[in-house]
Amino acid sequence: MKKNILLITLFTSLLGTAMCQSSAADKLFDRFLYSEALYKYEGKKSNNEATVRKMAESYMKISDPFEGVVYYEKLFTMGNVTADDVWNYAEALKMTKKYSEAMAKFRQYETMKPGEKRTASHLADDVYYDKLLADVERFAVKELAFNTDACEYAPSWYNAQVVFVSTRPVYSFTAYDDGWMDKRYTNLFGGYDVNTTKGKPTLGSIREVVIRGGLSKKFHEGPASFTIDGQTMVFTRNCYKKKKELGTNGERKLELWMSKLDVDGTWRNPVALPFNNLEYNVGQPSISADGQTLYFVSDKPGGFGGTDIYYCSMTSDGVFGEAINMGNIVNTEGDEMYPFIHTKSVLFFSSTGHAGLGGLDLFCTKINQGKVGKIMNLGGSINSEMDDFGLIMDISMKRGFFSSNRLTGKGSDDIYGFDVLKPFTFNKTIAGVVKDKLTGNTLVGATVKLFDSEGTVLSETVTDGGGSFYFDAEPNKDFSLTGNADLYRENKKTTSTKSDEDVVNVEIGLERMLSVSIACLVTDKKKGIPLDSVHVTIKDKFNKTVLFEGYTDKEGTWYRGLEKSVMNTTINYTIDLSKRGYLEKEFDWSYNIYKEEQIKMHEFMDFTMGTLEIGVDLATLLGLKPIYFDKGKWDIRTDAAVELEKIVTAMILYPNIVIELDSHTDCRNSADANHILSQKRADASVKYIISRGIADDRISGKGMGEDKPVNGCVCEGTVKSTCSEDEHGKNRRTEFLIVDIK
Secondary structure (H helix, E strand, O other): OHHHHOOOOEEOHHHHHOOOOOOHHHHHHHOOOHHHHHHHHHOOOOOOHHHHHHHHHHHHHOOOHHHHHHHHHHHHHOOOOOHHHHHHHHHHHHHOOOHHHHHHHHHHHHHHOOOOHHHHHHHOOOOHHHHHHHOOOOEEEEEOOOOOOOOEEEEEEEOOEEEEEEOOOOOOOOOOEEOOOOEEOOEEEEEEEEEEEOOEEEEEEEEEOOEOOOOOOOOOEEEEEEOOOOOEEEEEEEOOOOHHHOOOOOEEOEEEEEEEEOOOOOEEEEEEOOOOEOOEOEEEEEEOOOOOEEEEEEOOOOOOOOEEEEEEEEOOOOOEOOOEEOOOOOOOOOEEEEEEEOOOOEEEEEEOOOOOOOOOEEEEEEEEOOEEOOOEEOOOOOOOOOOEEEEEEOOOOOEEEEEEOOOOOOOOOEEEEEEEOOOOOOOEEEEEEEEEOOOOOEOOOOEEEEEOOOOOEEEEEEOOOOOEEEEEEOOOOEEEEEEEOOOEEOEEEEEEOOOOOOEEEEEEEEEEEOOEEEEEEOEEOOOOOEOOOOEEEEEEOOOOOEEEEEEOOOOOEEEEEEOOOEOOEEEEEEEEEEOOOOOOEEEEEEEEEOOOEEEEHHHOOOOEEOOOOOOOEHHHHHOOOOOOOOOOOOOOOHHHHHHHHHHHHHHHHOOOEEEEEEEEOOOOOOHHHHHHHHHHHHHHHHHHHHHOOOOHHHEEEEEEEOOOOOOOOOOOOOOOOOOOHHHHHHHOOEEEEEEEEO
């Protein structure tokens, strides 16, 4: 009976008269009267392919998979099978516990209809069914005494009792038969007390739930769901419009209605929900604990499969919002049915699309901040090879009820109780937002990756319209995330699901990569004209990795874009300039990026190049920094050695040059003292260069004292200098004059 609840639609008698060309059995099949159709089909002497297919489908509709397998086997010997035939055959094999054969059919289906989610779910793990069957420790299932040879299914909470759907007879005019399975139409019953006596549920007074105010009970009624205060009920029933007012196909669709409890304890004046439609079914309600959200099932157009689960907002005044599909994590190409939303934001439901043991299996997922988590099959301790559906659970998540048409039941559908032996462990949600680190604006379309503690990528997503992202993550683990977006530098964050919180919040700030380029203009030091074909090499100052290289154009310029530049980042370069006929030049340069711009490096550093000529200062050609000594001393300092090494390198590259090293001081101290000090510094510098392998006849030193200032800073005799320290510093210099070229 489980498919009565949404998949049965009742045709008007007019529909039969429109099919006069079909056989009597086909007419019954097309009107969903499968039991009656099978009676007619079985009376035929010979069956063609179409008839065998309908017989196989009919046996599956009345929950007889064993006969279904027989007729699908016969159909497959006839040759011309469809993809749907293959899928249905696989389902029939599952329901008869022939799992390896079912897997083979699912693989065949994948070749006929590749890319379906439900197929991927079934084929994801070759031993998946073994794992489900081995999962027998979570639930202890109990048979209940109140089941009858009629159908009892779809329990729901109502105060301290359970309301359920049944075809058991009542003292009214509702004892009409449903030709789908030769069963009566359904009604709502209540009175099953969930309190226990000596560990066993006790049976209250079973009675029909009567809804007054114009409700005819000729067709199906139920399932239902109730608000936690017991004052509002949303329930399923067939459309009761006149035949001429029905939809295009004349089908009597299922609808959702709401009723309020009157002061006399009866349900009155039912009102149709706004999203009912004559062209599709709506049913199987579940109201959230706060009474603000309604979950339900529909086969409305635009879904993912046969029946999908939807939700909408609702108020106590009976105002309902837009119906929203729960998306393709929950819904598949198959049927998702019987939602139950637990007060702890766990959604239980049944599905034929997610991989299970057969027919409808029971599944659950945790919903955090509106985001659906991982779908979990409840396992072999509660699921069977037949249909298992309509689960509800108490607030403590320690016990509950569900429906099943398993073969051990009293009727075609029975309600079972269960105790939870193994607590549920749900994944947690890592919820985050990606923002511009400087402005705080959220970034839409940013790519976020989730990594485990070993650095393996677990999942990848893109931020939504609010810059948000969500990941379903295992509890009690460490994770890292990276955020990346166009024109932004990637950033990494670490997080953990080891706390008690169901939702772990993370914010990833990204620094925008600015539109920045570097450029230089290289000129002849003496003539001032641009130099083309200068080889420009830019290295990382610290690890000496080559970052860029190229040649100046005919205007003497060279430039490159910095693709990963961000605000307030310092670039540290070693720049090398070389050109045939000119002295090679190398120097360090640093710059803090604080805006979008083209950085003209020659405005900050000397990008001139000189030729080797007598009288030229080699230090100037090389762009050397000043050679510093400690006050009153002539020992070669570490920073001075760095600059002297550049002179050594040049003299090795150009072995025909001879250098005179002139050491100058400022005017402070006496002239004699300055001459002595400058000579000692010149000698120390020459000694260092010779120690590095330069012949002593190629380098000489001369102490110039304060004799040749480059500015007017003199202070001998009665003259008192007013120069600044910087001005004095310009006079403290070392020159490396080329005195000969051999």
